[in-house]
Amino acid sequence: MAEITKEELMTxxxxxxxxxxxxxxxxxxxxxxxxxxxxxxxxxxxxKPELMEKLGFPGQLVDNWQEAAIRKMGELLEKYKSLQVYMxxxxxxxxCTDKCQYFLSTKDPNNxxxxxxxxxxxxxxxxFTREGKILGKIAGAVDFDxxxxxxWYSYFHQCSQCRRCSVFCPYGIDTAEISMAAREIMDSIGLxxxxxxxxxxxxxxxxxxxxxxxxxxxxxxxxxxxxIEEETGIPVKLPLDVEDxxxxxxxxxxxxxxxxxxxxxxxxxxxxxxAGINWTFSTKASEAGNFGMFIGNYGQMKKxxxxxxxxxxxxxxxxxxxxxxxxxxxxAYQFWNTLIGPFDTLNPKYPRPxxxxxxxxxxxxxxxxxxxxxxxxxxxxxFHDSCNVARATRMGDKPGGQFELPRELIKAVANNYVEMDAxxxxxxxxxxxxxxxxxxxxxMEVRINGAMPRMQxxxxxxxxxxxxxxxxxxxxxxxxxxxxxxxxxxxxEVAGGIxxxxxxxxxxxxxx
Amino acid sequence: MNGISLFYxxxxxxxxxxxxxxxxxRVWKYAKTxxxxxxxxxxxxxxTTGVVYRMVQEVGFFKSLFYSNRIIxxxxxxxxxxxxxxxxxxxxxxxxxAPASLAWITTxxxxxxxxxxxxxxxxxxxxxITDRTYYISLITDxxxxxxxxxxxxxxxxxxxxxxxxIIDVKAFVMGIVSFSPAxxxxxxxxxxxxxxxxxxxxxxxxSKLMHAGGIFFSPxxxxxxxxxxxxxxxxWAVKG
Numbered sequence: 001m002a003e004i005t006k007e008e009l010m011t012x013x014x015x016x017x018x019x020x021x022x023x024x025x026x027x028x029x030x031x032x033x034x035x036x037x038x039x040x041x042x043x044x045x046x047x048k049p050e051l052m053e054k055l056g057f058p059g060q061l062v063d064n065w066q067e068a069a070i071r072k073m074g075e076l077l078e079k080y081k082s083l084q085v086y087m088x089x090x091x092x093x094x095x096c097t098d099k100c101q102y103f104l105s106t107k108d109p110n111n112x113x114x115x116x117x118x119x120x121x122x123x124x125x126x127x128f129t130r131e132g133k134i135l136g137k138i139a140g141a142v143d144f145d146x147x148x149x150x151x152w153y154s155y156f157h158q159c160s161q162c163r164r165c166s167v168f169c170p171y172g173i174d175t176a177e178i179s180m181a182a183r184e185i186m187d188s189i190g191l192x193x194x195x196x197x198x199x200x201x202x203x204x205x206x207x208x209x210x211x212x213x214x215x216x217x218x219x220x221x222x223x224x225x226x227x228i229e230e231e232t233g234i235p236v237k238l239p240l241d242v243e244d245x246x247x248x249x250x251x252x253x254x255x256x257x258x259x260x261x262x263x264x265x266x267x268x269x270x271x272x273x274x275a276g277i278n279w280t281f282s283t284k285a286s287e288a289g290n291f292g293m294f295i296g297n298y299g300q301m302k303k304x305x306x307x308x309x310x311x312x313x314x315x316x317x318x319x320x321x322x323x324x325x326x327x328x329x330x331x332a333y334q335f336w337n338t339l340i341g342p343f344d345t346l347n348p349k350y351p352r353p354x355x356x357x358x359x360x361x362x363x364x365x366x367x368x369x370x371x372x373x374x375x376x377x378x379x380x381x382x383f384h385d386s387c388n389v390a391r392a393t394r395m396g397d398k399p400g401g402q403f404e405l406p407r408e409l410i411k412a413v414a415n416n417y418v419e420m421d422a423x424x425x426x427x428x429x430x431x432x433x434x435x436x437x438x439x440x441x442x443x444m445e446v447r448i449n450g451a452m453p454r455m456q457x458x459x460x461x462x463x464x465x466x467x468x469x470x471x472x473x474x475x476x477x478x479x480x481x482x483x484x485x486x487x488x489x490x491x492x493e494v495a496g497g498i499x500x501x502x503x504x505x506x507x508x509x510x511x512x
Numbered sequence: 513m514n515g516i517s518l519f520y521x522x523x524x525x526x527x528x529x530x531x532x533x534x535x536x537x538r539v540w541k542y543a544k545t546x547x548x549x550x551x552x553x554x555x556x557x558x559x560t561t562g563v564v565y566r567m568v569q570e571v572g573f574f575k576s577l578f579y580s581n582r583i584i585x586x587x588x589x590x591x592x593x594x595x596x597x598x599x600x601x602x603x604x605x606x607x608x609x610a611p612a613s614l615a616w617i618t619t620x621x622x623x624x625x626x627x628x629x630x631x632x633x634x635x636x637x638x639x640x641i642t643d644r645t646y647y648i649s650l651i652t653d654x655x656x657x658x659x660x661x662x663x664x665x666x667x668x669x670x671x672x673x674x675x676x677x678i679i680d681v682k683a684f685v686m687g688i689v690s691f692s693p694a695x696x697x698x699x700x701x702x703x704x705x706x707x708x709x710x711x712x713x714x715x716x717x718x719s720k721l722m723h724a725g726g727i728f729f730s731p732x733x734x735x736x737x738x739x740x741x742x743x744x745x746x747x748w749a750v751k752g
Binding site for chain 2 (some may be wrong): 033034036077078079080081082084085086088090091092093094095097098099109112114117118129131135137138139140153163166168170172173174177183197220230298333334335337338341344351353354366370390391392393399400401402403427
């Protein structure tokens with residue numbers, strides 16, 4: 001990489017190579033020959049000083065950034081076993097090199113999981129290991145200079161922290177952990193990503209990622225109520241801030257606003273209505289997402305999560321259910337108990353927290369809902385396992401429930417179901433390409449590329465089985481696919497939520 | 513006893529001490545560094561017994577690597593198998609009489625060195641052939657393979673070609689083990705073999721070879737998938 005200046009590093013406008021063009025859909029995922037630096041021009045906008053400072057980070061790249069970054073790295077190595085162990089034990093066997101969606105599409109070797117991790121390791125070895133201090137470049141130990149920092153900023157924002165590489169690593173090395181640490185270090189020296197920093201600011205100020213104030217939220221819920229009543233003639237309620245309800249539903253704020261997310265919101269509402277369960281949303285907990293995870297900042301993650309705890313104490317619900325969102329379900333399933341638990345006030349008879357898919361499927365299995373599957377007969381459905389749900393969470397009691405339960409639910413509400421290529425689903429699923437804080441338009445090229453393996457697998461089943469609906473359980477997947485589908489020539493409507501299908505098939509008022 | 517023997521005996525003690533202390537210090541660091549959150553890779557075992565089973569599959573069979581890349585698995589697995597055979601074979605130098613439970617090793621006696629050396633060559637070639645692994649390989653990655661190949665090759669030579677006197681070697685090694693030094697066999701290939709092994713021991717704790725200890729501390733594989741049932745608590749994470 002050519003010499004660069006601090007100013008160039010901090011400038012917002014990414015250098016564009018060519019207009020965002022999608023790879024050809026052939027149905028095949030081929031292992032490419034590497035092309036060095038092919039994706040090095042990609043970088044998201046850097047965050048504005050005032051927004052950085054609001055989160056407690058320096059406004060811009062500090063003068064002694066190198067020293068500060070190394071100090072921060074040392075601190076993180078003491079705090080995270082994952083980081084310390086994963087720095088040391090990679091043998092560069094190569095097993096992960098062809099597993100990342102961003103590498104498969106961009107061909108850039110720094111997008112191979114080990115290539116990405118080595119950007120971090122070469123600094124680690126230089127400043128924290130005897131091997132690196134004595135052997136230097138021979139052992140792959142390199143000074144942390146501006147050029148390398150620029151590479152960090154570019155390539156650690158071409159990782160969606162989807163953990164696919166970890167599945168294939170003989171030691172389970174998780175690049176997500178390394179990319180989180182890298183972003184934490186960059187934030188700590190004043191080099192933050194605009195998109196994530198802005199979203200976190202909105203959560204703190206207003207309460208959700210989309211920045212919907214309580215009034216807007218109320219209006220959105222009323223709007224959905226009217227829509228449902230218009231369509232079905234039945235007054236289905238979407239309650240807000242109801243005290244002592246049976247269930248508090250925490251869902252990504254995109255569900256209140258975006259398309260096709262709102263269709264799933266309709267689905268949730270119909271399920272609660274028909275099951276006769278007293279439920280509520282909360283203005284305080286109007287966001288299930290937690291972008292604190294994306295930047296590896298424990299304090300931010302805890303602060304965002306604490307809004308859920310506040311809502312539980314204010315509203316005193318008996319159960320906590322989480323809507324369709326991948327990374328949110330990871331934070332909820334794996335981290336909430338640590339961050340804001342124990343959930344002593346919630347009913348221990350139910351999982352704390354419970355996923356909406358677990359919740360709805362349980363009702364269906366107990367015969368609490370009347371379903372007309374034929375309502376979805378126009379669809380041939382396939383299911384995209386969200387990366388975070390697949391590899392960082394569970395549903396139900398058994399390992400792998402996170403794969404089985406969503407499929408059971410889809411098959412319970414739709415007649416036509418087709419599976420995509422086995423190499424691209426369940427634990428081996430590919431990320432949608434927009435996860436991990438990459439869902440921002442200035443890196444559309446990264447997002448289009450990241451979606452490529454999933455698009456190939458989807459293309460296959462569309463061609464061979466006439467699939468016309470890819471069911472999703474993640475707000476980011478929904479936003480990402482509706483944005484990249486047109487680039488690949490696939491209609492937007494092919495992307496939708498599982499509860500969109502549920503909502504269509506659920507027969508309202510039929511139960512006595 | 514000559515000067516060379518004295519030098520090598522001292523060298524051996526220093527190398528073994530660096531290896532043991534260095535290895536333990538590293539493992540101690542892994543053990544005491546906190547894991548603030550449950551980050552187990554799912555689907556995963558929900559109990560500690562399940563975690564042990566998962567670990568056995570990984571350490572004993574390189575399960576993930578098997579499903580990831582059969583070619584690398586083949587090279588890596590056979591290499592480690594060969595290494596295990598070679599190590600077991602060497603036990604006889606450390607015990608008098610040699611343990612009867614290891615009598616089976618004589619079946620592999622003739623091939624063990626080759627079972628170790630051949631996959632090392634294979635892995636070395638693999639690094640060069642695939643553009644992706646060529647890109648990520650460090651000089652030290654080749655260096656370690658080369659060092660192990662030299663150790664294997666000199667070991668094979670002492671056995672088949674120059675025929676170092678095994679009784680002398682055993683006396684020398686037993687002398688070191690029992691702290692009553694005996695003279696070193698003055699055989700160039702053996703001395704070279706011995707020197708390389710000592711260098712390997714010294715380098716071990718400072719290198720990627722620590723994967724041998726580190727694999728047990730990988731949080732994505734050594735945690736149970738039970739975060740909803742068990743509150744995962746580490747001091748800094750609960751305060752922070």
